[in-house]
Amino acid sequence: xxxxxxxxxxxxxxxxxxxxxxxxxxxxxxxxxxxxxxxxxxxxxxxxxxxxxxxxxxxxxxxxxxxxxxxxxxxxxxxxxxxxxxxxxxxxxxxxxxxxxxxxxxxxxxxxxxxxxxxxxxxxxxxxxxxxxxxxxxxxxxxxxxxxxxxxxxxxxxxxxxxxxxxxxxxxxxxxxxxxxxxxxxxxxxxxxxxxxxxxxxxxxxxxxxxxxxxxxxxxxxxxxxxxxxxxxxxxxxxxxxxxxxxxxxxxxxxxxxxxxxxxxxxxxxxxxxxxxxxxxxxxxxxxxxxxxxxxxxx
Numbered sequence: 001x002x003x004x005x006x007x008x009x010x011x012x013x014x015x016x017x018x019x020x021x022x023x024x025x026x027x028x029x030x031x032x033x034x035x036x037x038x039x040x041x042x043x044x045x046x047x048x049x050x051x052x053x054x055x056x057x058x059x060x061x062x063x064x065x066x067x068x069x070x071x072x073x074x075x076x077x078x079x080x081x082x083x084x085x086x087x088x089x090x091x092x093x094x095x096x097x098x099x100x101x102x103x104x105x106x107x108x109x110x111x112x113x114x115x116x117x118x119x120x121x122x123x124x125x126x127x128x129x130x131x132x133x134x135x136x137x138x139x140x141x142x143x144x145x146x147x148x149x150x151x152x153x154x155x156x157x158x159x160x161x162x163x164x165x166x167x168x169x170x171x172x173x174x175x176x177x178x179x180x181x182x183x184x185x186x187x188x189x190x191x192x193x194x195x196x197x198x199x200x201x202x203x204x205x206x207x208x209x210x211x212x213x214x215x216x217x218x219x220x221x222x223x224x225x226x227x228x229x230x231x232x233x234x235x236x237x238x239x240x241x242x243x244x245x246x247x248x249x250x251x252x253x254x255x256x257x258x259x260x261x262x263x264x265x266x267x268x269x270x271x272x273x274x275x276x277x278x279x280x281x282x283x284x285x286x287x288x289x290x291x292x293x294x295x296x297x298x299x
Contacts, residue, residue, distance in 0.1 A: 006066040008089040010074065012082045014058050022060060022081040029073055031062040057083075066091070110148060111155025114177060119205065129180045132205050133173065145288035146236050146262040150174050153260050153285065153293060154234070158182055162231040165189065165252045167245065169215060172199030174234050179208045187226055188215040227251050234260040239268035243275040250279045253298040260285075261294040269294060 014022050023034045037059040060082075064070055070089050077085060107117040107124050115130045117123045123130040154177055158164070161184040166175035169188030176199075179186045188199050199215035216222055230252040235242060242249075242261050249259065259280050264272055266284075269292050273282045276296070285295035 007092040008064050008066055008068070008070060009092060010062045010064065010070060010089050011086040012060040012062070012077070013084040014060055014082050016058055018081050018083075019058050019060065022077075025078065025081060026060075026062045029076075030064055030068055032065065033063045035061045035063070037061070063092075064089070108148070110151035110177075113181065114151060114155040116151070116173070116177075129177075131173065131177055131180060133171065133202060145291040146293070147173060149286045149288055149291070149293040150234055150236050150260055150262050151177055153295060154178050154181060154232070157258065158232070160184070163187075163226070163229055163254075164232040164234065165226060165230045165249075167233065167235040167249055167252075168237040168241075169199050170195050170236075172202045172213070172215060174236065175199065175213050175215075176203055176206050176208055178232065178234075179203075179213045180206060183232075184212070186213040187223070187230075188213060189218055189220075189223065190215070191218050193217070229254050231257050232260065233257065234262075236262040239264035239272055242272050246275050246279075250276070250298065253280075255298060257298045259294070259296050259298070262291070264292060264294070265290050266292050 010026075012022065019036065026034055074085060074087075074089075107115055107121060109115050109124075109128075113129045115123055115125060115128045117130050117132055119132045123132075151174065154164075154174065158178055158181040160182040162178070162182070164175065164178040164183045164186045166172070166178065166186060166188045167190075169175050169190045170192075172188050172195075175186040175188040188195075190196065190199070196215050196217065199213075200210075203210070203213045203215070214222065228251070231254055233249050233252050235245065235249055237245070242264065253259065259276070259282065261272060261276075261282070266287065269284055272294060276282050280296045280298050282294045282296035284292045286293040
């Protein structure tokens with residue numbers, strides 16, 4: 001999108017219980033996009049599948065075309081939807097917004113065989129296993145430490161014909177990587193229908209057929225047919241959901257099947273290891289920044 005007059009932003013502060021209604025109001029009055037940021041330096045971990053957590057205090061930026069008269073809009077914003085309002089719009093020069101992704105998303109090597117590459121670039125190593133992603137379609141690009149650790153572990157461990165479950169698949173990046181690394185069958189599971197679309201689009205982009213990589217919701221009938229048959233179960237979610245999902249995730253495992261769990265901090269590892277101890281011997285296999293990867297095999 002572009003505008004000869006450039007752009008202008010209106011800035012607000014709001015409580016998290018006000019944000020949804022404020023977003024609706026702004027879009028109804030011409031906002032092209034609404035961006036939410038932390039207004040009080042409150043950390044949030046990666047969300048679980050389908051979750052959209054918010055900070056207690058939220059900074060809201062609404063983007064409008066440069067030629068829209070937003071003065072009446074500033075006066076009309078319902079005061080019960082905001083804590084604070086800026087007095088005047090902030091002018092923003094026109095730019096090619098797609099360049100933002102191109103400037104920050106570059107090919108990334110994950111282990112010996114695997115590269116994650118933006119769809120608009122030529123892979124640095126044509127002979128490698130190159131996963132092509134468009135961030136506009138994906139919920140994960142491999143840039144987060146938890147995703148990167150999972151990719152490296154899959155690169156070093158997947159063998160031809162392995163059956164792999166990617167639980168909380170999001171963009172499908174882990175399942176697609178497993179398929180390209182030689183897995184014979186991959187099941188991606190996520191409770192967000194948008195993840196189904198993203199996973200299937202990315203699988204198609206990487207010429208991975210549905211017969212090899214299938215993305216389904218958690219209530220799909222096909223899930224029961226995977227019980228006790230997977231050589232790998234990968235879940236990059238959060239510590240709490242990983243503990244809650246223990247009975248489901250371990251059900252997929254074949255005897256000796258391996259588990260990769262990510263999305264947790266080092267201080268959360270002990271609780272997750274304990275939760276899986278009746279079935280799987282987990283240990284920290286990798287650490288990047290404050291994030292850890294747990295790995296282990298079903299006894």
